[in-house]
Amino acid sequence: MSPAEHDAPDTSHCPLCGQANQCAIVAGLPPESCWCMNEPVSREALARVPEEQRGKACICPACARPAPASD
């Protein structure tokens, strides 16, 4: 049990699927080096992020990808 688990929201994982979001900021790298600066991020995916995580935790590249038109 780590004490940080309760306080700080987990910003290193995708709020949608729980995978590592590979966010450069979380890794201590410049924001402009983040994948999200080079890849389109689906607005639908962002809209699915829970209110309390919005603007805090990034989603992962897989979830950011616009959903394919198939079922």
Ligand SMILES: [Zn+2]
């Ligand atoms: Zn994800």
